[in-house]
Amino acid sequence: MSNWPNTADVVVIGGGVAGLSTAMQLAMRDCRVVVLERQQLGNGSSGRAAGLLGQLRGTAESTRMLMDGVNIVRELEGQAGVEIFVQTGSLRIADTLARAQEIKDLVEMGKSIGFEIDHMAIDDVARSLPYMKTDGLVDACYCPTDGHLQPAELVAAYLHVGRERGVHCESQCPVEEILVADNRVGGVKTQRGTIAAPVVVNAAGPWSYLVAGLTQTPLQTAALGHVYLTTRPDPERPIDPRSPAIRDRQLRLYARPETGGLIVGMYAEETTLFDMQSLPSGFDMSAMKVRRDDLQVARLIDAVHQRYPWIDERTPMTMTTGIMTFTPDGKPLCGKLPDIDGLFYCSGFCGHGIVQSPTIGVIMADLILAGQTDYDIGAIEADRFWDLPGFQERDRIGRLCDQMHASYYGKIEGQQGAQTG
Numbered sequence: 001m002s003n004w005p006n007t008a009d010v011v012v013i014g015g016g017v018a019g020l021s022t023a024m025q026l027a028m029r030d031c032r033v034v035v036l037e038r039q040q041l042g043n044g045s046s047g048r049a050a051g052l053l054g055q056l057r058g059t060a061e062s063t064r065m066l067m068d069g070v071n072i073v074r075e076l077e078g079q080a081g082v083e084i085f086v087q088t089g090s091l092r093i094a095d096t097l098a099r100a101q102e103i104k105d106l107v108e109m110g111k112s113i114g115f116e117i118d119h120m121a122i123d124d125v126a127r128s129l130p131y132m133k134t135d136g137l138v139d140a141c142y143c144p145t146d147g148h149l150q151p152a153e154l155v156a157a158y159l160h161v162g163r164e165r166g167v168h169c170e171s172q173c174p175v176e177e178i179l180v181a182d183n184r185v186g187g188v189k190t191q192r193g194t195i196a197a198p199v200v201v202n203a204a205g206p207w208s209y210l211v212a213g214l215t216q217t218p219l220q221t222a223a224l225g226h227v228y229l230t231t232r233p234d235p236e237r238p239i240d241p242r243s244p245a246i247r248d249r250q251l252r253l254y255a256r257p258e259t260g261g262l263i264v265g266m267y268a269e270e271t272t273l274f275d276m277q278s279l280p281s282g283f284d285m286s287a288m289k290v291r292r293d294d295l296q297v298a299r300l301i302d303a304v305h306q307r308y309p310w311i312d313e314r315t316p317m318t319m320t321t322g323i324m325t326f327t328p329d330g331k332p333l334c335g336k337l338p339d340i341d342g343l344f345y346c347s348g349f350c351g352h353g354i355v356q357s358p359t360i361g362v363i364m365a366d367l368i369l370a371g372q373t374d375y376d377i378g379a380i381e382a383d384r385f386w387d388l389p390g391f392q393e394r395d396r397i398g399r400l401c402d403q404m405h406a407s408y409y410g411k412i413e414g415q416q417g418a419q420t421g
């Protein structure tokens with residue numbers, strides 16, 4: 001094949017936001033990067049995301065990373081000549097004293113690192129979101145610089161800027177082998193040919209544990225289903241497209257406006273664990289459907305109805321379902337493992353890969369090119385489960401990731417270093 005790149009400085013496996021952001025950042029530092037995608041670029045988890053960009057997390061480090069991420073998206077808009085970020089602000093709401101304490105702690109933490117955040121009176125919440133039930137709320141906080149974007153536009157922006165700097169992408173090109181000699185990565189093999197490269201990045205999202213399996217490496221990720229609904233615009237109940245997103249962790253809900261309707265999703269206690277190996281080789285996540293009579297849908301609508309009483313099973317709406325990549329502690333796996341030199345991991349974003357991807361690209365480029373980064377990445381280093389007994393068997397990894405998902409929104413965040421969800 002004439003255009004086939006026989007060599008590269010870095011091969012990235014996976015053309016979702018994680019792989020494309022990494023590729024773009026590497027190319028901006030003069031690396032020759034090839035991205036190999038088994039299907040279509042941006043058609044994995046990235047194509048299914050609701051697109052919320054919330055920066056507030058349970059720890060100062062993770063909040064700081066996401067603050068930088070929004071700035072990177074702003075720069076990207078300038079470089080790609082597009083406007084993608086919709087700054088609506090966002091609210092966290094509390095209807096229990098424990099949740100109110102959580103908000104108090106988070107406001108304190110946010111302010112201490114210069115993040116724009118403050119408490120909001122419940123009357124103001126009601127004025128700002130007239131379509132949401134506010135009875136019983138005891139506190140709320142407002143983050144004015146949060147917002148959302150269309151994930152496909154973020155993918156397109158990474159691609160645009162990356163390609164301008166020489167990133168080469170091949171779609172419909174699954175990696176079938178990772179070439180290793182003397183514990184050093186040498187490149188990858190596909191049906192179209194091999195590419196020799198001293199660095200390979202596994203950014204294969206829900207498939208990343210299968211790609212890790214190509215080198216017999218257990219990777220502590222699992223593929224879990226997720227569903228959200230989008231109501232149709234209703235002239236009798238206008239949803240201001242600039243109204244803030246909300247997070248209601250007690251009901252496990254997040255929501256944002258979407259073209260006159262409302263997106264609402266839920267981190268439910270129960271979800272579907274996918275065996276990625278058993279899916280057909282041509283599996284296309286963008287074609288996934290969920291039945292309206294599915295139990296997950298019923299639970300979602302039930303919780304949504306409690307916060308938005310006008311939404312029930314008769315409300316005109318569409319359902320979106322996709323697969324997320326979870327880890328046992330709710331944090332991504334970024335960097336190297338001790339076994340094979342030159343093989344990097346960039347996966348496990350636990351439902352927050354869109355918002356994390358801008359900074360993760362910088363971190364991965366730092367790690368690949370300099371072997372270190374100025375970011376505090378202790379919590380997300382890829383090797384943190386490496387030799388831990390109990391984190392090596394597929395079945396058990398799946399169960400641990402599922403348990404993390406079940407408690408993801410349920411548990412109280414705070415200054416004790418709770419998860420980054």
Ligand SMILES: Cc1cc2nc3c(=O)[nH]c(=O)nc-3n(C[C@H](O)[C@H](O)[C@H](O)COP(=O)(O)OP(=O)(O)OC[C@H]3O[C@@H](n4cnc5c(N)ncnc54)[C@H](O)[C@@H]3O)c2cc1C
Binds near residue numbers: 349
């Ligand atoms: C329904 C839903 C809603 C979400 N909402 C949000 C949100 O509001 N905000 C947010 O921040 N995040 C959200 N997420 C999470 C977010 O979508 C993911 O964290 C993010 O897209 C992960 O990006 P990725 O690049 O790691 O994975 P992916 O986008 O899945 O990319 C991995 C790619 O690797 C490719 N691949 C796999 N195996 C191979 C191989 N052998 N060779 C070559 N290529 C391969 C796949 O085809 C895929 O395209 C949501 C996810 C879902 C499913």
